[in-house]
Amino acid sequence: MTGGHALRALLAVTSREVVKFWHQKGRLLSALVRPALWLVVFAAGFQNVFGVSIIPPYETYIEYQVYIVPGLLGMVLLFNGMQSSLAMVYDREMGIMRLLLTAPLPRWFLLFGKLVAGTFLSVLQAYAFLALCAVFKVDIPWSGWLYAFPVLLLGGLMLGSLGLLLSVYVKQLENFAGTMNFVIFPMFFMSTALYPLWKLQESGAEWVYQLARFNPFAHAVELIRFALYGQFNLQSFWVVLIALGIFFLLAVRGYDPQRGFVKRVKRPG
Amino acid sequence: MKSSVKESVLNIDNLVKSYGSVKALDGVSFQVRAGEFLALLGPNGAGKTTLFQLLTGLFVADEGKILVMGQDIRHNVVNVLAKIGVVFQQPTLDLDLTVRANLNFHARLHGMRGSKARQRISEELERLGILDSADQVCRSLSGGNRRKVELARALLHEPRILLMDEATVGLDPASRRMLVDYVYELCVTRDLAVVWTTHLVDETERARQVVVLHKGHVLARGTPAELLAHTGEKNMTDAFLSLTGNSSGESEINIQQVK
Numbered sequence: 155m156t157g158g159h160a161l162r163a164l165l166a167v168t169s170r171e172v173v174k175f176w177h178q179k180g181r182l183l184s185a186l187v188r189p190a191l192w193l194v195v196f197a198a199g200f201q202n203v204f205g206v207s208i209i210p211p212y213e214t215y216i217e218y219q220v221y222i223v224p225g226l227l228g229m230v231l232l233f234n235g236m237q238s239s240l241a242m243v244y245d246r247e248m249g250i251m252r253l254l255l256t257a258p259l260p261r262w263f264l265l266f267g268k269l270v271a272g273t274f275l276s277v278l279q280a281y282a283f284l285a286l287c288a289v290f291k292v293d294i295p296w297s298g299w300l301y302a303f304p305v306l307l308l309g310g311l312m313l314g315s316l317g318l319l320l321s322v323y324v325k326q327l328e329n330f331a332g333t334m335n336f337v338i339f340p341m342f343f344m345s346t347a348l349y350p351l352w353k354l355q356e357s358g359a360e361w362v363y364q365l366a367r368f369n370p371f372a373h374a375v376e377l378i379r380f381a382l383y384g385q386f387n388l389q390s391f392w393v394v395l396i397a398l399g400i401f402f403l404l405a406v407r408g409y410d411p412q413r414g415f416v417k418r419v420k421r422p423g
Numbered sequence: 424m425k426s427s428v429k430e431s432v433l434n435i436d437n438l439v440k441s442y443g444s445v446k447a448l449d450g451v452s453f454q455v456r457a458g459e460f461l462a463l464l465g466p467n468g469a470g471k472t473t474l475f476q477l478l479t480g481l482f483v484a485d486e487g488k489i490l491v492m493g494q495d496i497r498h499n500v501v502n503v504l505a506k507i508g509v510v511f512q513q514p515t516l517d518l519d520l521t522v523r524a525n526l527n528f529h530a531r532l533h534g535m536r537g538s539k540a541r542q543r544i545s546e547e548l549e550r551l552g553i554l555d556s557a558d559q560v561c562r563s564l565s566g567g568n569r570r571k572v573e574l575a576r577a578l579l580h581e582p583r584i585l586l587m588d589e590a591t592v593g594l595d596p597a598s599r600r601m602l603v604d605y606v607y608e609l610c611v612t613r614d615l616a617v618v619w620t621t622h623l624v625d626e627t628e629r630a631r632q633v634v635v636l637h638k639g640h641v642l643a644r645g646t647p648a649e650l651l652a653h654t655g656e657k658n659m660t661d662a663f664l665s666l667t668g669n670s671s672g673e674s675e676i677n678i679q680q681v682k
Contacts (some may be wrong), residue, residue, distance in 0.1 A: 162531045163534065
């Protein structure tokens with residue numbers, strides 16, 4: 155694999171995803187409508203129910219809308235990561251996966267290409283949502299747009315590799331609804347997306363609190379939250395980075411012809 | 424002496440692959456030389472698809488070796504894949520993209536530059552007589568033309584070995600004839616080694632070598648004439664039926680190719 159070959163292949167995989175995304179206008183719409191509903195309707199309804207006290211990175215009292223923006227950005231990344239996973243399963247059923255895996259490139263690199271392509275779309279959608287927040291006059295500092303870029307990328311890669319890993323185990327398209335129930339919702343609700351962690355602890359839901367503390371999605375959200383205000387959450391950064399590494403390695407292992415796809419039965423002797 | 428004996432470009436030695444307790448392949452061996460058309464004939468479930476998955480590196484054999492131009496696929500899968508062109512049984516075109524976009528995707532995966540890719544795409548489409556359709560969306564093509572696009576794609580990177588897995592399934596007779604003829608011709612004009620799996624006996628009649636696969640075993644191996652002589656039948660269909668019909672899959676009949 156030469157550098158030129160690798161780059162051309164990476165561009166091919168990425169541009170294919172972008173072209174496909176462009177053809178599915180509904181996908182961008184639903185990617186924006188979903189968090190927008192939360193932002194406008196949910197946040198309005200709960201504005202006075204949740205009192206958010208001053209917690210880092212915030213320096214003053216903030217509107218609930220402002221609080222949930224990082225969580226909704228995380229939601230955009232999470233949904234797109236799962237969508238990429240769905241696309242992998244679809245490609246596998248359509249046989250296109252075979253074509254990709256028989257390209258003369260190391261398998262990890264092909265999977266990495268898929269991951270980069272999906273993450274590119276994730277970040278794109280996250281910015282589209284930030285623009286929507288600006289339209290709704292949600293108070294997010296403009297400098298945050300810039301600072302958020304690397305962490306949106308990192309969060310997108312982490313959630314994308316989670317999607318990649320799931321695609322090893324989700325054998326059929328029909329099972330995707332199950333993935334939604336067992337991955338997206340618990341990850342989203344057991345996180346800091348909608349309420350700060352201390353709220354969970356205070357309410358006495360100790361086990362939810364403990365799960366949320368170790369939820370990589372929660373750390374992706376915190377990483378974004380801090381970055382929007384020009385701050386860096388080191389702990390969350392490490393959690394997200396390590397989760398990314400683990401998910402991606404497990405996904406590569408899952409796609410390994412010697413181990414993955416079909417369970418290999420040990421030969422005697 | 425007709426012609427000098429060419430080295431075999433594909434060497435398959437004693438392949439074994441099991442799924443659980445089922446042995447999909449049990450000691451399969453054969454060789455293919457450059458310019459040779461090898462027909463892999465077998466009923467459904469004979470192990471053809473498994474063999475294909477091993478040949479394309481999608482799975483790894485439990486035992487045995489696959490050597491492509493002397494390189495072991497187990498250790499050099501990337502190099503090996505660069506020398507192989509594949510048409511899968513299941514269609515693998517992105518139906519929403521144009522013919523050119525599909526081919527271009529493949530060219531990039533094989534590391535071709537833009538200008539080279541454009542040139543190769545036009546060449547292959549032209550030879551197959553479908554250059555006019557280059558900018559059409561694949562969904563709008565007939566089944567026969569979709570297969571042609573897949574063949575063009577498999578040839579883009581100028582492989583030395585072409586693998587065709589039940590490539591004519593679902594095609595009308597005219598398209599089937601055309602595809603078979605075209606691939607036979609490729610062997611001659613490009614010195615390409617071809618492995619053509621099928622369960623349709625008539626596609627094997629002009630093959631240099633026929634390997635009859637049944638329940639993961641090689642039942643017979645030789646030229647069509649040798650298979651006829653061996654079974655005492657008058658045509659390949661009867662020969663095939665007599666080989667697969669009365670066998671328990673235990674005994675391997677060896678008809679070595681005349682050198």
